[in-house]
Amino acid sequence: MSRIGARLTGGPGRRTAADAPTDAPTDAATEAPVAPGRVPLAGHAPWIHRDAPGFFRELRHHGPVTKIYIGPRQVHAVNSHEIVRELLTVQARAFDKGAMFDALRVPLGDGLITAAGDRHLRHRRLMQPAFHHDRIAGYARIMSERSLARAAVWEPGTTLDLVPEIHRLTLDILLRTLFADPQDPELRTAVKDWLSVKYHSMRLALSPLQAWAERLPLPAGWRPPNAGPLRRLVAVQHRIIETYRADGRDRGDLLSMLLAAGGPDGGLTDAEVTDELITLFLAGTGTVSASLAWTLHEISRRPDVQRRIHDELDAVLAGRPPGFEDLPALVYTRQVLTEVLRLHPPSWLLMRRAVRPVTLGGVRLSPGAEVFFSPYALHRDPQLYENPDDFDPERWSHDAAAKAPRHTYLPFGAGSRLCIGEDFAWTELTLALAAFTAHRRLTPAGSTPVRTLVGTVLRPDRLPLTAHARPS
Ligand code: HEM
Secondary structure, three states: OOHHHHHHHHHOOOOOEEEEEEOOOOOOOOOOOOOOOEEEEOOOOOOOOOOHHHHHHHHHHHHOOEEEEOOEEEEEEEEOHHHHHHHOOOOOOHEOOOHHHHHHHHHHHOOOOOOOOOHHHHHHHHHHHHOOOOHHHHHHHHHHHHHHHHHHHOOOOOEEEHHHHHHHHHHHHHHHHOOOOOHHHHHHHHHHHHHHHOOOHHHHHHHHHHHHHHHHHOOOOOOOOOHHHHHHHHHHHHHHHHHHHHHHOOOOHHHHHHHHHOOOOOOOOOHHHHHHHHHHHHHHHHHHHHHHHHHHHHHOHHHHHHHHHHHHHHHHHHOOOOHHHHHHHOOOHHHHHHHHHHHHHOOOOOOEOOOOEEEEEOOOEEOEEEEEEEEEHHHHOOOOOOOOOOOOHHHHHHHHHHHOOOOOOOOOOOOOHHOHHHHHHHHHHHHHHHHOOOEEEEEEOOOOOOOOOOOEEEEEEEOEEEHHHHHH
8 A cells, every 4th residue: 555545544634523534334325434543623635745646546535425624614436437427427317517616617718618407418419529430530731741840840869848849739739620710819828918917726626724714704725817818809709709700710710610519409609609719728828738648658768669659650651650540450559548547647636525415436426516536546446457656558459458447537527528628639649649640759758757747737847859760
């Protein structure tokens, strides 16, 4: 058991009556046990603060559903993949996304990520065609071109911190797939300014001070972030939408699809389109950047894995740029990415809130009850994955992958809230990885270990790598 696990079972500070050990008789049909380690006022927050992913990972030792406290706020943590499946599929309609998303709705509008109930269903149906296979084939050309262009600036023999490079690349790709003319200088500046505002949503969701501030007449811990950048971005988007509506042309981009979307109860209004564009900026940049950064980090330390990627790229591409039609043949490259998203799922902690009385995994929840589950914790559960901390793309070879139980691999979630950008993300990641490795061998630079930054996504703090020319 890891150190945090030992701390949890040993329990810091005073054990309270509520800290019943998991094996104590509990009425499983009504109450989940409280995870040990709860301290007065702060609840479990000190352990979460020290190592949040590790904390959620260790909870499985204390039951399939455990109660944890963030200050006074009670949260049910689901630690079993079967109950996560129940939450995301069978019982999905009994839940919305919860308090963190209510807070995000203020600065971000009500796009697909925050929307609930019928609004979510309607928007999901209207947006789905923009992510259809045929459209992604069109976006793939942009992904390949932009990735090759960025990789080309990286001269052999030089060292670069890839974190900002990758961030620039994913933003560039998203802008060019959303808007056929992304060179609009006002748009670029508005998006950059808006992305630079920190929303700290995960930090607030895990903050005991925030939880107390919501209950006591204290000055609120949360204040809406600077609204200026959002206002400017919305204004630029409205101007662009007007131009598109005026001629009604399909420019091959995502925005054309959002504007063309229609159904029995009409299409998306301009304000709804604006909310969705903002949601896509948020959902489609940090997640892909983190995944690509972790991928380059892992393969830079594994010459054997890089060699197999090189062999595959040489055989499939024979020196030409990678394209959408190559994806089915890049089998090993996909295995590598699948393993990276298991080991480092960017969306490491997901949340729901009961909207009506519901029984989940035998535990009764009242309306308003909050539920957390962690794809990171599931992906590193030794009962689900052998040697879960090892980076082993071989576990996704055809025969091995076929044996994996369902709903144990959740980098993109599942059920009706499954990531709408999943195919977009696989395409972008595969083409970008091919572009960065086809003509280069990568090695880590320096000996300082890469640290994991924990926010809404898990990402490496820095990624200094040296590029070497590959003999052709
Ligand atoms: C590796 C990259 C990505 C990862 C790991 C990822 C992960 C996820 C996860 C886990 C969810 C479900 C959240 C939940 O159930 O609470 C989600 C939802 C979503 N993602 Fe992604 N995502 C990625 C890339 C993208 C991209 C590229 C886009 C768009 C261009 C996108 C747009 C969305 C949207 C709009 C939702 C909300 C879907 C809904 O609620 O119906 N994501 N994503």
